[in-house]
Amino acid sequence: MKDFNYYAPTEVVFGRQSEEQVARLVRKYGGTKVLVHYGGKSAERSGLLDKVCRLLTESGIGFVKLGGVVPNPRLSLARKGIGICKEEGIDFILAVGGGSVIDSSKCIAYGVCYDGDVWDFYLGKAKATAMLPVACVLTIPAAGSEMSEASVITNEDGDVKLGYGNNLSRPKFAIMNPERTFTLPPYQTAAGVTDMMMHTMERYFTKDDDMDLTTDLAEAMLRNIRTAVFAVLKNPEDYRYRAQIMWGGSLMHNGLTGCGVADDWATHQLEHELSGMFDVTHGAGLAAIWPSWARYVLHENLSRFVRFAVNVMDVPNDFTDPEGTALKGIEAMERFYHAIGMPVNIRELIGREITDEEIREMTRKCSRNGAATCGCLKVLKAEDMKAIYTMAKG
Amino acid sequence: MKDFNYYAPTEVVFGRQSEEQVARLVRKYGGTKVLVHYGGKSAERSGLLDKVCRLLTESGIGFVKLGGVVPNPRLSLARKGIGICKEEGIDFILAVGGGSVIDSSKCIAYGVCYDGDVWDFYLGKAKATAMLPVACVLTIPAAGSEMSEASVITNEDGDVKLGYGNNLSRPKFAIMNPERTFTLPPYQTAAGVTDMMMHTMERYFTKDDDMDLTTDLAEAMLRNIRTAVFAVLKNPEDYRYRAQIMWGGSLMHNGLTGCGVADDWATHQLEHELSGMFDVTHGAGLAAIWPSWARYVLHENLSRFVRFAVNVMDVPNDFTDPEGTALKGIEAMERFYHAIGMPVNIRELIGREITDEEIREMTRKCSRNGAATCGCLKVLKAEDMKAIYTMAKG
Numbered sequence: 001m002k003d004f005n006y007y008a009p010t011e012v013v014f015g016r017q018s019e020e021q022v023a024r025l026v027r028k029y030g031g032t033k034v035l036v037h038y039g040g041k042s043a044e045r046s047g048l049l050d051k052v053c054r055l056l057t058e059s060g061i062g063f064v065k066l067g068g069v070v071p072n073p074r075l076s077l078a079r080k081g082i083g084i085c086k087e088e089g090i091d092f093i094l095a096v097g098g099g100s101v102i103d104s105s106k107c108i109a110y111g112v113c114y115d116g117d118v119w120d121f122y123l124g125k126a127k128a129t130a131m132l133p134v135a136c137v138l139t140i141p142a143a144g145s146e147m148s149e150a151s152v153i154t155n156e157d158g159d160v161k162l163g164y165g166n167n168l169s170r171p172k173f174a175i176m177n178p179e180r181t182f183t184l185p186p187y188q189t190a191a192g193v194t195d196m197m198m199h200t201m202e203r204y205f206t207k208d209d210d211m212d213l214t215t216d217l218a219e220a221m222l223r224n225i226r227t228a229v230f231a232v233l234k235n236p237e238d239y240r241y242r243a244q245i246m247w248g249g250s251l252m253h254n255g256l257t258g259c260g261v262a263d264d265w266a267t268h269q270l271e272h273e274l275s276g277m278f279d280v281t282h283g284a285g286l287a288a289i290w291p292s293w294a295r296y297v298l299h300e301n302l303s304r305f306v307r308f309a310v311n312v313m314d315v316p317n318d319f320t321d322p323e324g325t326a327l328k329g330i331e332a333m334e335r336f337y338h339a340i341g342m343p344v345n346i347r348e349l350i351g352r353e354i355t356d357e358e359i360r361e362m363t364r365k366c367s368r369n370g371a372a373t374c375g376c377l378k379v380l381k382a383e384d385m386k387a388i389y390t391m392a393k394g
Numbered sequence: 395m396k397d398f399n400y401y402a403p404t405e406v407v408f409g410r411q412s413e414e415q416v417a418r419l420v421r422k423y424g425g426t427k428v429l430v431h432y433g434g435k436s437a438e439r440s441g442l443l444d445k446v447c448r449l450l451t452e453s454g455i456g457f458v459k460l461g462g463v464v465p466n467p468r469l470s471l472a473r474k475g476i477g478i479c480k481e482e483g484i485d486f487i488l489a490v491g492g493g494s495v496i497d498s499s500k501c502i503a504y505g506v507c508y509d510g511d512v513w514d515f516y517l518g519k520a521k522a523t524a525m526l527p528v529a530c531v532l533t534i535p536a537a538g539s540e541m542s543e544a545s546v547i548t549n550e551d552g553d554v555k556l557g558y559g560n561n562l563s564r565p566k567f568a569i570m571n572p573e574r575t576f577t578l579p580p581y582q583t584a585a586g587v588t589d590m591m592m593h594t595m596e597r598y599f600t601k602d603d604d605m606d607l608t609t610d611l612a613e614a615m616l617r618n619i620r621t622a623v624f625a626v627l628k629n630p631e632d633y634r635y636r637a638q639i640m641w642g643g644s645l646m647h648n649g650l651t652g653c654g655v656a657d658d659w660a661t662h663q664l665e666h667e668l669s670g671m672f673d674v675t676h677g678a679g680l681a682a683i684w685p686s687w688a689r690y691v692l693h694e695n696l697s698r699f700v701r702f703a704v705n706v707m708d709v710p711n712d713f714t715d716p717e718g719t720a721l722k723g724i725e726a727m728e729r730f731y732h733a734i735g736m737p738v739n740i741r742e743l744i745g746r747e748i749t750d751e752e753i754r755e756m757t758r759k760c761s762r763n764g765a766a767t768c769g770c771l772k773v774l775k776a777e778d779m780k781a782i783y784t785m786a787k788g
Contacts, residue, residue, distance in 0.1 A: 001637055003409025008402065014653070015397025213618045213638045213645075220614040224607045243395055244607045247653065251607075256650075259408070259641065 001210045001260045008254040010147045011173040014247065016239075018177045019137055022052055022094070023059035029133055029172040031092025034063040035085055037105045038096040039070070043139065048180060052096055052137060064088050069097065072275055072282070073104040075119060075155045082111035082118060085132070095136040095171075098192075099143020102136050106151035106169040109134045122153055122162040131168050137175045140184060141246040142192030142283060144199055144253025146174035154276060160365070161276040174250065178242035186233055190340035191283030193229045193245060197222055198286045199253040203263045204308065205294075205377050207301050211260030215307075218257045221248055222312045229340055266375030267293050270388060273362035278350050287342035288349040292392035294330045297378040302326055345394025359389045395604045395654045402648040404541045405567040408641065410633075412571045413531055416446055416488070417453035423527055423566040425486025428457040429479055431499045432490040433464065437533065442574060446490055446531060458482050463491065466669055466676070467498040469513060469549045476505035476512060479526070489530040489565075492586075493537020496530050500545035500563040503528045516547055516556040525562050531569045534578060535640040536586030536677060538593055538647025540568035548670060554759070555670040568644065572636035580627055584734035585677030587623045587639060591616055592680045593647040597657045598702065599688075599771050601695050605654030609701075612651045615642055616706045623734055660769030661687050664782060667756035672744050681736035682743040686786035688724045691772040696720055739788025753783045 013021055026034060034056060036049070043049040049065075056063050066081050084090070085108060095105040109132040111118035120126040138146045145151065149170050152163040184192070204218045225248045231241035251257070270293065271285040278285075298305055306322045309315035309329020313336070318325045334344045343349040366374060367382035374380050380388070407415055420428060428450060430443070437443040443459075450457050460475050478484070479502060489499040503526040505512030514520040532540045539545065543564050546557040578586070598612045619642045625635035645651070664687065665679040692699055700716045703709035703723020707730070712719045728738040737743040760768060761776035768774050774782070 001409075001634060003412065004406075006406040006408065007404075009405075010401075011403075012398075012400040014400065015395075018397065210634045211637070212622070212634075213615070213642055216614040216618045217611055217645075220610040221607070224610045228606070240395060240604045240606075243605070243654070248607055251611075251650075256645075260637070 002208060002262060004259045006255050006259055007167055008147050008170065008256070010171050010254070012147070012176060012250065013173060014176045016177060016179055018175045019048065019051060020055070022137060022175060023055045023061055025135065025173045025175070026056065026061055026092060026094065027059065029092070029135060031061065031094070031133065033088065033090050034061060034092045034094050035081060035090045035108065036063050036065045036094050036096060037069065037081065037101055037108065038065070038067045039098070039101050040067065042183070043067075043096050046180065046183065048137065048139065049096055052094070063094075064090065069101045069104045071100050072154045072161060072279060073100040073107075075107070075153050075157075078104050078107035078111065078118065078153060081108035085112045091132060093132050093134045095134065096139070097136075098138065098140025099145040102134070102143070102145035102171065103151035103153060105134045105136070106131075106145070107153050108132075109169065110164075110166075119155060121164045121166075122155075128166050128168060131166075133172050134169060135172045135174065138246070139180045140188065140192060141181060141249035142195040144196060144249050146171055146176070147250045147254035150253075152272070159276045161272045163272075176246050176250070178239055178246050181242050181246060182237045184236070187341055188281070189232060189236075190229065190342055191281045192249065193225055193283070193340065194287045194337065194342050195283035196245075196249040196252045197225055198267060198283075198290065200257040201290070202265050202268060203258040203261055205264055205297070205301070205304055206261040207377060208261040209301070209304065214257060214259045214261055219311045221252055221257065224248060226312070226336065233340060262376045264376045266377075266380050269366055269374040270385060273366045274346070274349070276365070277358065277362060280349055284342055284349055287337045287344060288346050289388070289392055291330055291334050291344050292388050294333075295327070296384070296388050296391060297375075298323070298326055300378045305329060346389070346392050347394030354389070354393055359386060362389055396602060396656060398653045400649050400653055401561055402541050402564065402650070404565050404648070406541070406570060406644065407567060408570045410571060410573055412569045413442065413445060414449070416531060416569060417449045417455055419529065419567045419569070420450065420455055420486060420488065421453065423486070423529060425455065425488070425527065427482065427484050428455060428486045428488050429475060429484045429502065430457050430459045430488050430490060431463065431475065431495055431502065432459070432461045433492070433495050434461065436577070437461075437490050440574065440577065442531065442533065443490055446488070457488075458484065463495045463498045465494050466548045466555060466673060467494040467501075469501070469547050469551075472498050472501035472505065472512065472547060475502035479506045485526060487526055487528045489528065490533070491530075492532065492534025493539040496528070496537070496539035496565065497545035497547060499528050499530070500525075500539070501547050502526075503563065504558075504560075513549060515558045515560075516549075522560050522562060527566050528563060529566045529568065532640070533574045534582065534586060535575060535643035536589045538590060538643050540565055540570070541644045541648035544647075546666070553670045555666045570640050570644070572633055572640045575636050575640060576631045578630070581675070581735055583626060583630075584623065584736055585675045586643065587619055587677070587734065588681045588731065588736050589677035590639075590643040590646045591619055592661060592677075592684065594651040595684070596659050596662060597652040597655055599658055599691070599695070599698055600655040601771060602655040603695070603698065608651060608653045608655055613705045615646055615651065618642060619646075620706070620730065627734060656770045658770045660771075660774050663760055663768040664779060667760045668740070668743070670759070671752065671756060674743055678736055678743055681731045681738060682740050683782070683786055685724055685728050685738050686782050688727075689721070690778070690782050690785060691769075692717070692720055694772045699723060740783070740786050741788030748783070748787055753780060756783055
């Protein structure tokens with residue numbers, strides 16, 4: 001069993017009308033002048049943005065608004081935010097939105113307290129030792145960024161998508177009202193669920209078979225979310241199951257499902273190149289990669305894939321044929337992806353066959369010209385990445 | 395579904411040799427002069443206390459030692475600790491031990507920053523708004539105090555045992571090395587497991603049937619610990635299962651298993667009078683009460699007891715007889731308690747029959763002379779408490 005640190009200090013305020021507490025919480029965590037950071041029309045249309053701004057105003061907390069965050073959030077906007085914060089004397093960043101908005105907020109918060117270029121952190125050239133406090137009003141459960149230490153930013157200059165993790169960036173508070181997710185379209189709901197499940201699957205498929213509690217909790221979460229997503233696709237205003245998904249998204253990426261085990265992240269890294277190149281939805285990209293990754297690495301820990309098939313995907317265990325059981329688990333996952341409207345390969349993801357040139361380019365980026373590996377269950381070199389992309393062509 | 399707040403900011407440092415990090419962590423969380431608070435001989439005998447003190451000394455961190463905490467920790471010692479801290483200019487309290495030591499540390503930490511009598515907080519007469527930071531090197535997994543907001547103190551003046559909860563008191567860090575629990579005697583191991591399971595059972599037996607994720611996680615934890623305890627009773631130095639128990643003890647009481655549901659705590663409150671009167675081990679007291687409580691409240695949410703029987707205790711579901719299935723679950727829990735050396739009634743706990751006079755006295759205290767109720771699944775009045783104590787006589 002691996003030694004571990006677990007640190008998830010975010011104060012979660014969960015429930016109907018939870019956003020009413022936003023001003024009290026900003027003040028509690030020291031905010032006096034706030035950057036309210038958001039995406040596009042949905043936060044405006046729903047009235048949430050106005051409500052948050054009204055509550056801040058009523059409490060005498062100053063703020064500046066900065067919208068325009070897009071999925072796969074861009075470095076250029078974060079740089080703009082850093083400039084605004086410095087000019088305006090902002091001391092607190094409040095993200096109103098989903099993972100992209102929170103990640104962009106974290107990037108801004110790093111940059112304000114750093115004299116160099118914020119991209120240095122994502123390139124691994126620097127480590128943040130201070131940052132502005134970040135908090136969020138969550139509207140899209142998926143990325144888990146509301147409790148996690150991670151942020152992923154796309155540098156348009158070269159279409160490079162990189163992540164940076166630092167415990168300082170775990171949000172001070174996360175306001176979660178499941179009602180705010182009622183209007184999420186089915187595709188975004190399904191992609192979000194795929195992403196959150198993958199955050200736990202990246203930690204579940206490991207060689208560490210001896211941290212039973214973590215594994216048991218991971219399976220409980222995966223089963224739970226697998227049930228919940230069908231309920232909300234049928235009835236988008238089902239509070240009960242929207243709540244399971246919203247809270248599940250946080251728990252699946254706050255570190256809990258990684259305690260005592262090595263984590264993999266190969267599927268995420270392989271996908272980052274896909275969404276970097278084609279600007280597809282991250283969750284959908286994961287679904288397009290995972291089945292091929294799984295078949296490629298199956299024999300690194302066959303019993304774990306059998307366990308997944310039986311305990312998570314409800315595949316009957318054929319004790320005489322572990323490989324067959326494991327493969328049926330992967331097939332069941334593909335059926336699940338299709339059932340919620342997700343792709344299971346790249347053709348289904350981008351609507352055409354990916355070219356060999358594009359695969360070479362993604363492999364080159366993912367392996368940093370052959371210098372880097374990814375994954376842990378099986379450490380993938382450039383040739384493995386290329387093989388998995390090719391298997392995933394569809 | 396109930397709205398909820400979840401806040402568990404403790405930094406957990408888990409693994410072999412984790413105590414090596416104690417000085418770094420004390421410094422990280424602002425400690426410059428530390429009260430090292432502990433119980434009795436085991437921390438001294440194991441060398442852990444010396445090691446912690448040596449590491450603090452090597453890092454130039456001053457400290458004062460205060461030992462002597464006993465199970466059901468006493469107010470008088472906490473008062474002594476408050477005096478020492480004020481005299482010595484202590485700014486950080488480090489508990490080396492189990493729940494009693496941590497609870498005593500929290501009590502001291504409250505008292506140092508309060509002009510009145512620290513017992514006011516436990517009497518509900520005051521609410522702490524500031525306290526010294528508390529952290530711990532955990533040696534006995536059971537109480538969950540290493541991540542929780544709770545502390546329970548016994549006032550010898552009248553044998554009154556009361557709890558006080560405040561998020562400020564959640565420890566800054568918790569160092570957990572499962573090897574430090576290898577020497578725990580079987581009785582203490584079993585009582586600890588009983589206590590930690592009860593922390594989750596107090597939240598599991600609820601009328602809120604719609605927070606599926608919390609319920610699923612609770613069942614996963616209960617099943618896991620039920621397996622793990624037999625492994626460590628067989629082989630006390632089984633790192634793998636000592637680790638499940640140690641981490642499980644924290645997760646079962648840090649709030650995670652209470653998200654979205656009402657909690658009950660009647661068994662704990664009924665037990666507080668037992669251990670207040672007879673100074674028995676808290677976990678053993680819980681085992682002596684729970685089966686009677688369960689039978690008494692069964693029909694408040696029968697399906698939940700059926701679910702417990704089937705999903706946690708592996709009782710086959712007799713679909714034609716929910717009550718029978720539920721009762722078999724309670725009987726299975728009694729067999730489990732016996733199998734790990736715990737009592738299932740008061741006679742087994744104290745070694746003799748409890749008198750009617752003693753039951754009256756416990757009922758009087760638990761109900762505060764008839765003025766207070768306890769529990770939530772069924773709100774217990776004085777007559778219910780008396781009935782449950784009487785059922786639990788054995």
